[in-house]
Amino acid sequence: MIVMILEKVTTGLRGELTRWLIEPHSGIFVGHVSARVREALWDKCIQRKRGGGVIQIWSTNSEQRFAIRMQGDTSRNLVEVEGLQLIKIPGEFPKADRLNLLLEDQDK
Numbered sequence: 001m002i003v004m005i006l007e008k009v010t011t012g013l014r015g016e017l018t019r020w021l022i023e024p025h026s027g028i029f030v031g032h033v034s035a036r037v038r039e040a041l042w043d044k045c046i047q048r049k050r051g052g053g054v055i056q057i058w059s060t061n062s063e064q065r066f067a068i069r070m071q072g073d074t075s076r077n078l079v080e081v082e083g084l085q086l087i088k089i090p091g092e093f094p095k096a097d098r099l100n101l102l103l104e105d106q107d108k
Contacts, residue, residue: 008052
């Protein structure tokens with residue numbers, strides 16, 4: 001299984017992906033392709049994304065049972081913590097930072 005999310009890319013690139021995957025929502029593509037086709041789709045998106053961004057998620061034999069990769073201008077960031085891939089929303093404090101801010105306020 002593969003999921004590709006395209007942000008701010010041309011309609012031509014999105015149209016090319018519909019040859020291999022279905023587009024249940026604008027910019028989101030889902031399907032089941034071989035690893036070779038997955039890599040070819042990734043390469044095509046990276047070459048033609050222009051100022052946009054590409055996210056690819058696919059099933060794999062890992063602890064999380066999937067892998068993620070991102071390239072370009074996406075609204076999220078990929079962070080790896082102790083071997084786990086997590087998503088960070090820019091502008092939000094991690095829980096530890098929030099706790100530190102609360103503790104600092106209590107000390108004042």
